[in-house]
Amino acid sequence: QSALTQPASVSGSPGQSITISCTGTSSDVGGYPYVSWYQQQPGKAPKLIIYDVTNRPSGVSNRFSGSKSGNTASLTISGLQAEDEADYHCTSYTTSSTLVFGTGTTVTVL
Amino acid sequence: QVQLVESGGGVVQPGGSLRLSCAASGFTFSFSGMHWVRQAPGKGLEWVAFIRFDGSAKYYADSVKGRFTVSRDISKNTLYLQMSSLRFEDSSVYYCAKDACSSTSCYYFDSWGQGTLVTVSS
Numbered sequence: 001q002s003a004l005t006q007p008a009s010v011s012g013s014p015g016q017s018i019t020i021s022c023t024g025t026s027s028d029v030g031g032y033p034y035v036s037w038y039q040q041q042p043g044k045a046p047k048l049i050i051y052d053v054t055n056r057p058s059g060v061s062n063r064f065s066g067s068k069s070g071n072t073a074s075l076t077i078s079g080l081q082a083e084d085e086a087d088y089h090c091t092s093y094t095t096s097s098t099l100v101f102g103t104g105t106t107v108t109v110l
Numbered sequence: 111q112v113q114l115v116e117s118g119g120g121v122v123q124p125g126g127s128l129r130l131s132c133a134a135s136g137f138t139f140s141f142s143g144m145h146w147v148r149q150a151p152g153k154g155l156e157w158v159a160f161i162r163f164d165g166s167a168k169y170y171a172d173s174v175k176g177r178f179t180v181s182r183d184i185s186k187n188t189l190y191l192q193m194s195s196l197r198f199e200d201s202s203v204y205y206c207a208k209d210a211c212s213s214t215s216c217y218y219f220d221s222w223g224q225g226t227l228v229t230v231s232s
Contacts, residue, residue, distance in 0.1 A: 045224055
């Protein structure tokens with residue numbers, strides 16, 4: 001159950017688009033359509049922003065989008081805003097009927 | 111609305127035991143699978159355990175298997191995590207989280223508690 005690999009940090013200017021990758025294996029990300037993403041503000045509990053690779057819960061901005069290719073899932077934030085500064089975590093279902101999180105990515109708005 | 115309130119955290123010596131609780135309200139607890147997720151200070155999230163809505167199946171991360179036990183009391187709308195043989199690396203904020211689907215698992219969490227801190231220290 002090795003953690004999925006995410007970049008430690010990603011930054012962008014307001015209005016730009018950024019993409020966060022989440023790389024696993026065929027036993028997790030590549031094998032199932034069950035990748036989700038969470039946004040975590042400092043000192044707060046995580047918040048669901050993407051589920052089942054591409055779906056957005058109601059109330060989540062359409063500036064957030066998800067995709068997957070092979071063993072790598074991606075979260076794109078378009079029209080970057082100051083409020084998007086946070087940590088982002090991916091997670092995937094695995095062949096062991098467990099879940100595994102990514103290493104986490106800190107997004108900085110320049 | 112959904113509310114999850116964890117309790118039971120504290121300081122414990124290596125090798126010791128602790129039981130965490132998560133009081134649930136605002137949804138039909140007996141229909142929902144529940145998870146425990148932890149986060150060491152300054153680190154990423156780590157999935158710990160899952161219990162099906164009816165308690166018929168439980169799954170654990172390799173890092174806690176054989177040491178932690180997840181359970182639920184439907185009559186009290188409460189989720190538990192019994193932790194034993196605690197190690198320094200178990201020090202984390204422990205969150206309970208509600209699975210997004212009823213009577214099955216969606217493999218993602220739509221509600222989280224605020225967490226309870228467990229510190230393993232001698």
